[in-house]
Amino acid sequence: MPFSRRSSYTLTLAIIAAAPTALMGAETDTNIRDALWTCTMENGQSWQCDHPEREDVLPPAVDPAAPTVAAESTEVDVAPVVTQVNRAKPQVNGAWLCEASATGGWACAGNEPNSPVATSKPSTAAVANTVATSDTITASPKISAPVVNPPKTTAALTESLATTVTVTSKVSTPVVRQPNKTAKQQRLEALKEQADLSDTRYASQDWYPITGASRACFGVYIEPDDEIAANDNENLTVDADSSKTELGGLTQLEGNVELRQQGHFLRSNSAEVDQVSNQITMTGDIRYREPGLLLRGAQAQTNALTGETVISDADYIVHEQSLRGEAKRIIRLQDNRIRMEKSSYTTCSPSDESWQISSDSLVLDPNKGFGTARHATLEVAGTPVFYFPYLEFPIDDLRHSGFLFPSFGYSNDDGLEIATPYYFNLAPDYDDTLTPKIYTERGLLLENEFRHMNSYGQQALSTGLMFDDNEADRDRWLVGIDHTGYKGAWSSQIDFNAVSDDDYFDDLGSSLEVDRSNHLNRLAEATYSQQNWEATLRAHSYQTINDSDSPYQKMPQLQVKGSYSYDLGQEVVLSYLTDATQFDRDIEDLTGIDRVTGTRFHVQPSISVPMISSWGYLTPKLSYWLSQYELEDQIAGEDDSISRATGVFSIDSGLLFERQAGDYTQTLEPRLFALYSEKEDQQGIPDFDTAEADFSYEGLFRENRFTGLDKVSDNQQITAGIGSGFYREDGSEMAHVGLAQAYYFADRTVQLNGDTSVDTEEQSNFAAEVYWNPYSKLRFSMDTELDRNDLSPLESNFKVRYTPAINKVINLSYRYREDVRDQVEMSFIWPLSPEWTAMVRWQEDMENSQTPEALLGLEYANCCWKVRVAARQWIEDDSDGQEDTALFLQFILKGLGAIGNGSNALQDIVGFQEREENDDY
Known part of the structure; x- marks a missing residue:
């Protein structure tokens, strides 16, 4: 009827x-x-x-x-x-x-x-x-x-469409949903707020341009929220302009047919329901939608019992991953997988056909987060480039086994470099990545990274192995172990790195996350922490891969420290540090006190009375340094057993004044620091872990001008300093300046080993620091040492960083020390246009008249692909100034992967890693 x-x-x-x-x-x-x-x-x-x-x-x-x-x-x-x-x-x-x-x-x-x-x-x-x-x-x-049999059909319809997608027949204004969002989703939401919803050229595909876009990608996918959220209950709602039913036979719905149920929506011009076979056939302008997915086609069939739906002559959109494509047939299976026949896949916008993957069969599996294509062809600008009999690719951030995209490079010494990583998704808590890397001038390098995570912490094992390097004529290998753990009061850390020879990184580099410094870390420690104290057991050694002396190894070290606060009418703080360490090193080719090894036992109790108010502070502190050394290979004339006991007394004080200076609050912060350290003969004590601290504003207010525990400065001084800050209404600091100078009442005789001079100056040089943040994206900083007589700069460190956006970063730094160093470094990432970006890193050592690093990169990017080219010249070994040059090329198909190793060359540019992690820039 x-x-x-x-x-x-x-x-x-x-x-x-x-x-x-x-x-x-x-x-x-x-x-x-x-x-x-x-x-x-x-x-x-x-x-x-x-x-x-x-x-x-x-x-x-x-x-x-x-x-x-x-x-x-x-x-x-x-x-x-x-x-x-x-x-x-x-x-x-x-x-x-x-x-x-x-x-x-x-x-x-x-x-x-x-x-x-x-x-x-x-x-x-x-x-x-x-x-x-x-x-x-x-x-x-x-x-x-x-013919009475409606319950079967009605129930079947309700059950089948509980898992069916949604579609609408009416054009509606897209509404951005607000679920709990990941960082990537938050970035997408920010783009959606800029979308021009009045431009409906591609609204049928949920694509809207970005208003005033200044980036390579000019649009974003937005789901019309009303098509999904209109029916949140379990009941199936059917809407049509008219209907005709043969009882027990066919039900025909005509005009704007819409089926809704729990976020699923199916729309067509007409539909036919077979009450016997439970088949629903829909024709004309099919729109099939569920959260994050849109399917469109000319005809659709869905089974009311199984929920399987087939759409013919279809296209699809996966919103969050910005995927789209077409297919002769799209089959949405009951387990949410989508199978396509004679299909295409791309992340390009609807107006861009730069690349796509065409395949005989394509399956998108949102449950596992990847797609599988058989007999697939990668087409760039309509031209077939690669053929893949079988291809897997990610459609979200979930893990799965398979080949990652290869990387390519070329350098003078290595020739052509080709790497083809394979990822093994072994279990939810561990995985493995194997990377065979071929150097045409050297041979085959196998790199592997195994990662594991449990309730206590995470750990990774990195290895590299090359048999018979043709250039070096020897086997090359690398091992790296990285572990961090925490549970209850216990925490632990392991950072172990080893290579076969000093030139490993210069010759082969590494795609692994391992330490590449001149002194490779080999550290293992465990810490037990309580509210007022903690104990750490540590073993720390190094592998030195340049010509400098190897640092002392702590094999082992036990350190216990604590702090307790008591209210005795005035707060009193008692603290202590105890340290027992066995020091060792490779003494071959070393002479004098540098050959000395041994054990140090150190105890350092202290008491302080901090008196703090809103207008200033006063903190007197008394500490005592007691150390006992048992030494081996001691220099002639010095004891193997040395004891040291030294008292240190200090008073740190300061005032805080404020006033309004226009739109800013200005502070004036005078500071006075008094220090008395007992003079103690420390001749014959090695410098196990001790160095002289850099001269700086804060350094003039330290209790000891040395780092470490082997030397206690014999200072009798007063340091006077003054600082001023300018603060905005929101409390952020706009600018700060500080100037300090120390006045000495006795000579300083305690020096590092090898320095026999006595510091007899009555005043220190001036230490100045300046910070200026004209606004949040621009920061200037400078610290300098000024001659006390003519205020000429003796040492300066100057930095500028300008970051107006995630894809716009400029860094400039300058380091100067009279007769020691004169170095400048500059790097930037800057768009030349919405599509083109320049990347540069340049280092110049003016003291030695050489360029340690010169890198120029250029990137072209749009919504769905990028290409990067980088040229690099660098000094491999500082000792002989040997240079190498290389050219890097990388193709990135967004949503698919990268071919080439351009990213490796650009990693050291400040801001590049943050840019890559944010991706949508």
Whole structure:
């Protein structure tokens, strides 16, 4: 029986509306007439039907989860057209009593016996999301007899579309959803806020351009939220302009057919439901949607029992990953996988056909986060470039086994370099990456990284192995172990690195995350921490891979330190440090005190009384340094057993003044520091872990001018300093300046070994520091040592960093020390246009007239691909100034992977790594 959309008329009505009495005639069997149902609609709500005389033919109760024919939320007056009223039938209070008339219409009787025509205004709650487009319902005389089997079809529809995608027939303004977001999603949301929703050229594909875009990617995918969120309950809602049902056979829906259920949406121009086979066939402008996915096509079929849906002549959009493509057929399986036949895949915007992967068969698996293509061809600008019999690629950040994209490079010494990494996703808590790397001038290098994570911590094992390097004529190897762990009061760390020879990194480099300094770390430590104290057991050694002397090894070291605060009318802080260390080193080719090894036991208790207020502070502190050394290979004339006991007393004080200076708050911070250290003969004590601290503003307020525990300075001094800061209304610092100088009352005789001079100056040079942040993206900093007589700079460190955006970074630094160093370094990442970006790093050693590093990179990027080229010249070994040059090339297909190793050459540019991690720039 055909019917027009009306408030809360359920699809069940199309089935339970029995054959009209007039079609059967008076001579029709009484049992058949008695089988007719009585249907009522209370106040415009859903039809309720029963059979008063025949309990055995009562239809099942109308399922509240049955699909409803629904449209917009609008209240309407329902005026049933009464063509015949059977007043002999009992009436239900507050309800309409209706049955099919002989003319094909509905005969309805209201509560008022003398009211042949009545109107009822449906309640808003009852007709939410529905609207009547006609006030008349007509019955079709073609229906011969009622066939009662609606529950099976209704339940099947509800079950099948619980996992079916959503689509809409009406153009709606996209609304950005706000779920719990990852960092990547937050970046996408920021782009969506810039989208021009009035530009609807690609709105059918959910693509909108970015207003005033100054980046390579000019648009973003936005889901129309109303198509998904309109129906959040478990009930299936069906909406159509009209419907025709053959009871027990086919139900035909025409005009703007929409099916919704729990975030799933399916739309077409027309649909046909087979109640026997549970197949739903939809034709014309198919839109099939679920969160993050849009499928479109000309025809669709879905099985009401299995939920499998097939769309023909289709295209698809995966929003968060910015994927799109086309297919001869798209099959959405019950487990959420999407299988495509004769399909394409790309991350390019709808207006860009730069690259795509075409394949005979493509499966996108959101459960595992990757796609699988068979007989796939990579096409660039419509030209086939690579053929892959089998190809796997990521569609999100989840892990899976497979080849990663290869990298390529070339240098004078190594020749052509080709690396093809393979990733093994072994288990959720461990994985492995094997990278065979071929150097045409050297041979095959195998690099491997194994990673493991558990509830205590994480660890990684990195290895590299090359048999018989053709250039070096020897085997080359690398081992790296990295571990960090924490549980309860315990924590641990391991950082172990070893290589076969000093030239390993110069010759082969490494794609592994390992230490590459001149002194390779070999550290293992465990720490036990409590509220007021902690203990650390450490073993620390090095492998030195240049010509400098190897540092002392701590094999082992036990350190315990703690601090306790007591309120004795004034806060009193008691603290202590104990340290027991065995020092060792390779003494071959060493002479004098540099050959000395041995054990040091150190105890350092202290007491301080910090007195702090809003306008200033005063902190007196007394500490005592007690050390005992047991030495080997001691120099002639010195004892093997040395004891040292030295007291240190200091008073640190300062004031804080504030005033308004225009829009800023200015502070004036005078500071006075007094220090007295007992003079103690420390001749014969090796410098195990000790060096002289750099001269700086803060260094003049230190209790000891040496780092480490082997030397205690014999200072009797007062340091006077003054600082001033400028603060914005939000509390951020706009600028700060500081100047300090120390005044000495005695000579300083304690020096590092090998320095026999005595410092007799009564005043130190001036230490100055300046910080200036004109705004949050620009920062200047400088610290300098000024001659106390003419204020000429003796040592200066100057830095500028300008970061207006994640893809715009400028760094400049300058280091100067009279007769020691004169170095400048500059690097920047800067867009030349929305597509082109320049990357530069340049180091110049003016003291030695050489260029340690010169790198120029150029990148072209758009929404779906990038290409990078970098030229590099660098000094491999500082001792002989040997130079090498290389050219790097890298192709990146966004959403697919990278070919080449251009990124490795650019890693040392400040800001490059942050730019790569944020990706969408």
